[in-house]
Amino acid sequence: VLRQSPDTLSLSPGESATLSCRASQSVPSRYLAWYQQKPGQAPRLLIYGASSRATGIPDRFSGSGSGTDFILTIRTLQPEDVAMYYCQQFGSSPDFGQGTSLEIK
Amino acid sequence: EVQLVQSGAEVKKPGESVKISCQVSGYTFTNYWIGWVRQMPGKGLEWMGFFYPGDSDARYSPSFQGQITMSADKSINSAYLQWSSLKASDSAMYYCARFMTTFQYFDYWGQGTLVTVSS
Numbered sequence: 001v002l003r004q005s006p007d008t009l010s011l012s013p014g015e016s017a018t019l020s021c022r023a024s025q026s027v028p029s030r031y032l033a034w035y036q037q038k039p040g041q042a043p044r045l046l047i048y049g050a051s052s053r054a055t056g057i058p059d060r061f062s063g064s065g066s067g068t069d070f071i072l073t074i075r076t077l078q079p080e081d082v083a084m085y086y087c088q089q090f091g092s093s094p095d096f097g098q099g100t101s102l103e104i105k
Numbered sequence: 106e107v108q109l110v111q112s113g114a115e116v117k118k119p120g121e122s123v124k125i126s127c128q129v130s131g132y133t134f135t136n137y138w139i140g141w142v143r144q145m146p147g148k149g150l151e152w153m154g155f156f157y158p159g160d161s162d163a164r165y166s167p168s169f170q171g172q173i174t175m176s177a178d179k180s181i182n183s184a185y186l187q188w189s190s191l192k193a194s195d196s197a198m199y200y201c202a203r204f205m206t207t208f209q210y211f212d213y214w215g216q217g218t219l220v221t222v223s224s
Contacts, residue, residue, distance in 0.1 A: 030208050030209075031208065031209045031210075033208070033209075033210035033211075035150075035211075037150075042200055042214040042215065042216050042217050043142075043150065043200070043202075043211075043214055044214065045210060045211065045212050045213075045214075048205070048208045048210040048212075049208045052208075054212065084149075086149065086150055088150075088210065088211075089209075090209030090210075093152060093164075093166060094140070094152040094209070094211075095152070096149055096150040096151070096152070097149075098149050099149050099150075
């Protein structure tokens, strides 16, 4: 089970966002991914292997962590970063966190 | 360019059947698993199952086993998700996505198919 925090994050443009994903059991880092889902759109892969950016993802997005605690950091927030962010791990099957909603003030 | 294009929205009555599709292009269809993900209104993402078009291997989430059937037609590079008897609780957005087994993630997603079940 993956638990993301906070449920909602409200920040100003230019600030940095720190999103947390905590697993109930240790997860191999190579099996931890992050997705962005903008309103009305399909999810988009941001990070795989805990820290590798997907093709075309700006370096403002970075992932880190190991074991049970993983972090998605978004630097220099922009209005277009408004979205739900989900972490996903693979144990015996894929499992998604409940999501963090990022709002820009 | 990898693309997954899903069929259009469906409106059905309880007890009816439906089959939605996901047509892929830009890669060898038979070499990758396709996953299906449900998103109920205002809710998060739930994995439903995987299908491997190369040998028609299907893996279902226990939560959806017996409720859905996954399949594919290799001749037209299309994957399918079907229900034989819909319930109102099946109303949701359904996404197909290519699954990368090396690092166990979904790298390309379809645009989603909205299924509405209402009497």
